[in-house]
Amino acid sequence: MARKPLIAGNWKMNLNHLEAIALVQKIAFSLPEKYFEKVDVTVIPPFTDIRSVQTLVEGDKLLLTYGAQDVSAQDSGAYTGEISGSMLAKLGCTFVVVGHSERRTLHGETDETVLAKTKAALKNGLTPIVCIGEGLDIREAGEHVAYNVAQLRGSLAGLSADEISKIVVAYEPVWAIGTGRVASAADAQEVCKAVRDELVALASAEVAAGVRVLYGGSVNAKNVGELVAQPDIDGGLVGGASLKADEFATLSAIAAGGPLP
Numbered sequence: 073m074a075r076k077p078l079i080a081g082n083w084k085m086n087l088n089h090l091e092a093i094a095l096v097q098k099i100a101f102s103l104p105e106k107y108f109e110k111v112d113v114t115v116i117p118p119f120t121d122i123r124s125v126q127t128l129v130e131g132d133k134l135l136l137t138y139g140a141q142d143v144s145a146q147d148s149g150a151y152t153g154e155i156s157g158s159m160l161a162k163l164g165c166t167f168v169v170v171g172h173s174e175r176r177t178l179h180g181e182t183d184e185t186v187l188a189k190t191k192a193a194l195k196n197g198l199t200p201i202v203c204i205g206e207g208l209d210i211r212e213a214g215e216h217v218a219y220n221v222a223q224l225r226g227s228l229a230g231l232s233a234d235e236i237s238k239i240v241v242a243y244e245p246v247w248a249i250g251t252g253r254v255a256s257a258a259d260a261q262e263v264c265k266a267v268r269d270e271l272v273a274l275a276s277a278e279v280a281a282g283v284r285v286l287y288g289g290s291v292n293a294k295n296v297g298e299l300v301a302q303p304d305i306d307g308g309l310v311g312g313a314s315l316k317a318d319e320f321a322t323l324s325a326i327a328a329g330g331p332l333p
């Protein structure tokens with residue numbers, strides 16, 4: 073099954089609402105309609121910028137989508153600081169990142185937390201981008217495939233095949249995030265293939281063939297072409313390079329198969 077590539081720009085804790093508007097405008101200006109037939113492009117701003125991005129995307133009928141960086145596992149109530157799936161859905165979000173390694177490491181999120189957030193996203197019609205990825209010690213010990221498969225299993229435990237068909241998986245080796253040290257295309261492919269094989273076991277071959285598996289970790293316009301050329305890599309979860317309009321537009325165009333904007 074042909075999978076349309078997805079380029080997701082995770083802005084992390086950067087930009088104010090004016091900068092957000094300027095960035096989205098520049099990306100949209102650089103990527104005319106024809107690109108969106110071949111690649112899905114989404115921006116993932118901080119919560120505080122989502123409304124501004126929504127106004128722009130809806131007002132100008134832009135073809136790019138947007139999402140959020142996290143979601144509460146809870147529906148509503150006394151959860152100070154949390155943002156629910158229904159709140160994000162009402163803001164027009166398409167995607168939500170769950171289990172990013174920065175959430176797992178800095179906020180103690182476990183596979184159980186990630187599973188609960190994945191369910192909350194699905195319940196509200198959002199597409200969760202479920203992140204997994206090993207640290208350098210695991211990679212150097214040669215245990216990265218088993219580690220990622222176990223993290224995937226834990227993060228999707230008990231989901232139905234239909235639910236699994238509605239997720240995106242992002243493989244982000246922690247040692248490659250924000251370091252400029254990208255995984256080789258072959259190393260990234262090895263884990264993304266193992267992810268897809270595990271999706272066959274968790275759901276079915278048909279479902280696994282349709283789920284988009286992204287690579288993340290120092291993706292830029294120079295390396296994205298080789299990464300998305302791998303049979304099991306369907307796009308990128310992009311951090312630093314998503315804050316630069318020209319570079320993000322260029323790498324999205326490369327994922328679309330060109331031409332360069």
Ligand SMILES: O=C[C@H](O)COP(=O)(O)O
Pocket residue numbers: 082172244248249250251252288289290291309310311312313
């Ligand atoms: O969510 C994005 C990833 O953490 C990758 O970040 P990066 O492209 O800055 O390495």
